Amino acid sequence: xxxxxxxxxxxxxxxxxxxxxxxxxxxxxxxxxxxxxxxxxxxxxxxxxxxxxxxxxxxxxxxxxxxxxxxxxxxxxxxxxxxxxxxxxxxxxxxxxxxxxxxxxxxxxxxxxxxxxxxxxxxxxxxxxxxxxxxxxxxxxxxxxxxxxxxxxxxxxxxxxxxxxxxxxxxxxxxxxxxxxxxxxxxxxxxxxxxxxxxxxxxxxxxxxxxxxxxxxxxxxxxxxxxxxxxxxxxxxxxxxxxxxxxxxxxxxxxxxxxxxx
Amino acid sequence: xxxxxxxxxxxxxxxxxxxxxxxxxxxxxxxxxxxxxxxxxxxxxxxxxxxxxxxxxxxxxxxxxxxxxxxxxxxxxxxxxxxxxxxxxxxxxxxxxxxxxxxxxxxxxxxxxxxxxxxxxxxxxxxxxxxxxxxxxxxxxxxxxxxxxxxxxxxxxxxxxxxxxxxxxxxxxxxxxxxxxxxxxxxxxxxxxxxxxxxxxxxxxxxxxxxxxxxxxxxxxxxxxxxxxxxxxxxxxxxxxxxxxxxxxxxxxxxxxxxxxxxxxxxxxx
Numbered sequence: 001x002x003x004x005x006x007x008x009x010x011x012x013x014x015x016x017x018x019x020x021x022x023x024x025x026x027x028x029x030x031x032x033x034x035x036x037x038x039x040x041x042x043x044x045x046x047x048x049x050x051x052x053x054x055x056x057x058x059x060x061x062x063x064x065x066x067x068x069x070x071x072x073x074x075x076x077x078x079x080x081x082x083x084x085x086x087x088x089x090x091x092x093x094x095x096x097x098x099x100x101x102x103x104x105x106x107x108x109x110x111x112x113x114x115x116x117x118x119x120x121x122x123x124x125x126x127x128x129x130x131x132x133x134x135x136x137x138x139x140x141x142x143x144x145x146x147x148x149x150x151x152x153x154x155x156x157x158x159x160x161x162x163x164x165x166x167x168x169x170x171x172x173x174x175x176x177x178x179x180x181x182x183x184x185x186x187x188x189x190x191x192x193x194x195x196x197x198x199x200x201x202x203x204x205x206x207x208x209x210x211x212x213x214x215x216x217x218x219x220x221x222x223x224x225x226x227x228x229x230x231x232x233x234x235x236x237x238x239x240x241x242x243x244x245x246x247x248x249x250x251x252x253x254x255x256x257x258x259x260x261x262x
Numbered sequence: 263x264x265x266x267x268x269x270x271x272x273x274x275x276x277x278x279x280x281x282x283x284x285x286x287x288x289x290x291x292x293x294x295x296x297x298x299x300x301x302x303x304x305x306x307x308x309x310x311x312x313x314x315x316x317x318x319x320x321x322x323x324x325x326x327x328x329x330x331x332x333x334x335x336x337x338x339x340x341x342x343x344x345x346x347x348x349x350x351x352x353x354x355x356x357x358x359x360x361x362x363x364x365x366x367x368x369x370x371x372x373x374x375x376x377x378x379x380x381x382x383x384x385x386x387x388x389x390x391x392x393x394x395x396x397x398x399x400x401x402x403x404x405x406x407x408x409x410x411x412x413x414x415x416x417x418x419x420x421x422x423x424x425x426x427x428x429x430x431x432x433x434x435x436x437x438x439x440x441x442x443x444x445x446x447x448x449x450x451x452x453x454x455x456x457x458x459x460x461x462x463x464x465x466x467x468x469x470x471x472x473x474x475x476x477x478x479x480x481x482x483x484x485x486x487x488x489x490x491x492x493x494x495x496x497x498x499x500x501x502x503x504x505x506x507x508x509x510x511x512x513x514x515x516x517x518x519x520x521x522x523x524x525x526x527x528x529x530x531x532x
Contacts, residue, residue: 023438023440025437025438025440026438026440026441026442026443029438029441029443029444029447030442030443030446032443032447033443033444033446033447033450036447036450036451037450040450040451040453040454043454044454044459044460047325047460047464047465047466047469048315050466051324051325051464052315052319052321052324053319054319055314055315055318055319056314056318056319119443174291179291179295179296179299180295182295182296182299182300183295183299183303186299186300186303186304187303189303189304189307190307193307193311196318197311197314197315197318198310198311198314199310199313199314199317202310
């Protein structure tokens with residue numbers, strides 16, 4: 001079974017690589033554009049910390065270290081899933097999901113992995129560079145602690161996948177599910193700032209209902225040894241609940257699906 | 263003959279605006295969700311951030327602004343960040359990439375202008391609603407209605423500059439097959455340098471030349487300053503002149519880039 005999925009993934013990878021580099025100049029420009037996004041985020045924190053030294057224990061270095069982990073996790077998600085999730089509502093609205101339902105592999109796998117974006121590679125490298133550069137000043141020891149960083153990047157990736165899935169699956173019920181995707185990305189602004197910058201109520205929300213904190217804030221606290229034990233348990237519980245929610249919504253959505261223009 | 267021509271020129275533009283309005287209202291729930299998410303979610307996050315900065319760091323002034331001033335700026339800036347919005351330039355690159363520009367070239371209307379009016383039609387409800395909200399707020403917050411109207415004029419001018427700039431950049435699609443990335447970069451720069459993320463006055467003085475040397479500050483920061491009464495009508499007039507200058511410069515650039523670049527067009531994509 002794994003071999004079949006691996007073969008399918010290889011084919012998707014090859015097809016997308018060719019598709020991406022049909023428009024070579026645009027692909028390179030997109031890489032540059034994605035780098036600019038990181039620069040804009042860095043500039044934002046630079047402006048904030050040029051006016052203030054510390055916000056609730058988060059200094060400039062901690063913030064940049066946070067950004068490094070967040071950027072790495074986001075780059076992985078964008079590479080493998082983001083485009084597919086943008087196209088997901090169209091699959092339902094146009095009835096293109098029919099084709100995926102007839103294939104001998106999971107339609108969720110095909111629907112969420114069919115488009116790979118190769119322009120985020122530099123962001124991934126930049127993310128790791130930021131971690132390495134600002135980490136020591138933020139209390140990150142390096143060495144074996146890198147394993148914890150990789151672990152949390154995968155957790156961030158899984159979190160974003162589940163949240164994004166739950167946000168797009170509403171396309172089964174809405175006329176144009178793309179609007180909920182837009183809402184997700186508006187709320188995503190909560191993810192690219194450290195949790196310490198928010199009041200307690202928002203910190204609670206981004207650790208439970210909208211677990212954006214798993215993509216950057218909690219990883220920073222964890223690798224610098226400041227994450228309370230109960231928060232590890234919270235991460236596990238929230239991810240399990242999200243998985244259950246995603247599966248339930250998908251199954252109910254499929255029952256409602258009526259092919260084209262459902 | 264001249265009257266017929268003038269009538270035609272008016273009619274197709276109005277038809278394009280109507281077409282855009284109808285398109286925006288075709289999916290009413292999406293339109294409403296779009297409006298509220300685009301207007302209020304980012305502002306909500308900014309307000310939370312300002313609250314945290316002031317309460318959790320114990321400071322009373324941030325970038326020369328008090329907490330109440332930052333709140334007033336953030337709330338007021340919603341009105342103009344919605345007006346400046348609009349990514350009609352992306353429609354142009356899509357037309358070039360897919361070859362659907364060919365159909366537009368056969369029509370007796372310019373594709374660049376047609377896309378603008380159609381996009382403006384989509385935005386017109388948002389702009390009208392923002393103006394209504396602004397007028398309502400000016401009644402309760404004791405703000406000058408004249409200032410609000412002047413500010414809205416500046417924001418509309420910003421919308422035009424934004425499109426002219428985007429359309430000029432879109433000409434790159436004739437050479438690069440797809441210029442999506444370049445417009446994306448433009449939007450990222452605009453989000454930071456227009457003042458919709460934070461007031462530009464909080465930028466460190468040594469970096470202020472960056473936003474001062476672009477027209478982006480006329481989109482949100484400028485109108486907000488006018489609406490809040492921090493820019494006098496004289497200063498407003500000065501910046502309107504600067505805005506018109508940018509418009510003329512981009513209009514000329516647009517003419518040059520499109521007239522040259524369109525020679526690359528092959529009708530099967532750029």
